[in-house]
Amino acid sequence: MKQKLIYLSLAFWFLTSIVTATELSTNDGEKIEGEFVSIDSSDLIFKTKDGERKFLLTSLNLVDLKNPSKGPLPSQTYTLVELIDGSTFRCQDFSIKKKTAYLTLFPGPNQKAGRTLEIPWEKLSYYYKEANNLKTQQEFLGIIKNRPKADLYLRKQPIKGVEPPKGGEPPTRLEVAAEGIFGDGSEDGKKIAFKGAGVEGELPIERVAGIIY
Numbered sequence: 747m748k749q750k751l752i753y754l755s756l757a758f759w760f761l762t763s764i765v766t767a768t769e770l771s772t773n774d775g776e777k778i779e780g781e782f783v784s785i786d787s788s789d790l791i792f793k794t795k796d797g798e799r800k801f802l803l804t805s806l807n808l809v810d811l812k813n814p815s816k817g818p819l820p821s822q823t824y825t826l827v828e829l830i831d832g833s834t835f836r837c838q839d840f841s842i843k844k845k846t847a848y849l850t851l852f853p854g855p856n857q858k859a860g861r862t863l864e865i866p867w868e869k870l871s872y873y874y875k876e877a878n879n880l881k882t883q884q885e886f887l888g889i890i891k892n893r894p895k896a897d898l899y900l901r902k903q904p905i906k907g908v909e910p911p912k913g914g915e916p917p918t919r920l921e922v923a924a925e926g927i928f929g930d931g932s933e934d935g936k937k938i939a940f941k942g943a944g945v946e947g948e949l950p951i952e953r954v955a956g957i958i959y
Contacts, residue, residue, distance in 0.1 A: 771808045772801065824852075826877035829869050836877070841951070842867050842931030842938055867931070874900060874920070874956030885920040886956065893958055896925040899940060899949065900956035920955055928957060 770792055771777045783791035783798055790801045825840040827849055838860055839850035847867045851860035872890065876882045889900065901923040910916035926942020937948035938957075 768809065770801070770806065772805050773807050774805075822852075822878065823876055824878050825873055825875045827873040828871040829865070830871045832871075835863070840873055840875075841935035843933060843935040844930050846931075847873075848935070868959075870957075870959055872956065872958040876955070882920050889920070889922060890958055894925060896942075897928045897940075898922050898958040899924045899926065899928070899942065899945070899954060900958070901953060902955045928959065 768781060769777060769779050770790075778792065778794055778799075780792050780794040783793050788803060790803055790806065792799050792801060822838075824836045824838065827835045827837055827840060827847075829835075835849050835851060837849045838852055839848075839862075841848045845867055847865045847870055849863040849865065851863070853860040874882070874886050877886070886900075889898065899922070900920055902918040903921045903923070904916045905919050908917050924940070924942040924945045926940055926945065929939030929941070931938045931951070932948060936951055938951055938954065940946070940949050
């Protein structure tokens, strides 16, 4: 069931810019190729060679967008974003402006630039930067495994007692900077509202290494 919800979520966020052929299959086993026309909270309109058809979202089993992202190269830094339905995205760029999160994906085949998804920020489960780094991944997993019932503001903090290499940057660790409640992003996406113990106001987004909602 979770896999089905993920497919439907992906369809919902991608289809405003889909122009290539897409395959749709229903719970009854019907498979159709065509293009999206529109979608609302209950129905999806799909255009085929025989005309337009309407499908209840709950009747769909799979929506194959056939427009995969190449994803990041091993050397590329990316931000990992997860939605509340379990869908995950590896993003070239990520920002929150007002009540909307902007996820810029890596380009697919024959694309010069990746598409940008616009998602209400309340649909986010978490995001964190430098997710390509194995050490950062392990630190994040340790944080989310033992998370309290509050939004978490994550920062890269210097590791206590560890001296930086000569002429290099001090080593850091992904840690919880504060617990509290996040609000909207600023209009330019450079700050985000936060209220927590010892921290209240707008945080510069460049200081935020991640958020767990």
